[in-house]
Amino acid sequence: MTIYAAVVFAAAAVLLLAAARRHAVRRRRDVRRRHYVARIITVLRHDDIFAAERITARTRRHRQALAEALHTIVCHTYGADARLLRIIARQNRLDRFLMRRAAFASGYRRAQYLMLLTSVPPLASRARHLERYTRSRNPYVRIYALSAMLAADPDSAIRRLAAYPHRLTPFDITQISALLRRGLLPIAFEPLLADTNPNLRLLGLGIVRSFGIDTARKHVIRIAEEDNDTAVADDALHTLAALGNDIPTERLRRRIATFDATRRKALCRFFAAQGYSIRTIEAMFDSPECECARKLIDSYKKSIVCKSPSL
DSSP states (O other), X not given: OHHHHHHHHHHHHHHHHHHHHHHHHHHHHHHHHHHHHHHHHHHHHHTOHHHHHTOOOOXXXXXXXXXXXXXXXXXXXXXXXXXXXXXXXXXXXXXXXXXXHHXXXXXXXXXXXXXXXXXXXXOGGGGGGGGGGGGOSSHHHXXXXXXXXXXXXXXXXXXXXXXXSSOOOHHHHHHHHHHHHTTOXXXXXXXXXXXXXXXXXXXXXXHHHHHTOGGGHHHHXXXXXXXXXXXXHHHHXXXXXXXXXXXXXHHXXXXXXXXXXXHHHHHHHHHHHTTOOHHHHHHHSOHHHHHHHHHHIIIIIHHHHHHOTTO
């Protein structure tokens, strides 16, 4: 019994030491990242090229922390001077570091390195080395590899998007729209909506939805009515609902009737959640879907109105 207790105590001590070590490593990593974030913010605030050149990372852990700091800055600021950020990234060879780490990693760890690479884009000549990751079975690896290639070579964005071998998901479109918001991709929505490639049409709809472009209404209605791809037409209807514009109910009712029941129900609930009246919904959907929308409106919107003291 004494030997058993000693073994249990030793195992618990080893686990506690390992946990303490992991905590210390995470704490040091957070301290390094915050240190780099503070220095980068100072550089951007004073537009100081010389200070940017003095930000160095000599070890693997320091490069990792610097890459994470740059990604944090890029994701949480608007209009940051990309020239200064490129100076910091280039002189520390962060693009090579992240590409090398991604090559030896796998799964979600590889996706993380590729995600960081979107904020530290490699030279356009090296972007082709990321193409193999777009054929990965991991969807996060695929989209972050594509995003890194788009950031590295914006001029070839349309060609790479058209050649992407997988259907873009809503998450994928959100990631690409983030690059647009950062000003990295010179893409207009009109050519995308008129393109024959379904991925490009989906991206165009995502841009319209993300930026709330009301002037694209007629293009979106045309896709909803005429597009041969049901998924694209469904996305166009979601975009119309998100824009909050008037809906040509009679014209769209015939198209919605061609959808399967699951897709019709989800679309009907989305229209209800976007605040459309039950009269508008009844003009587009059949009774089963309308009943579902009516329950949604009664259970949420009526209770909100009744409980709100300002209404």
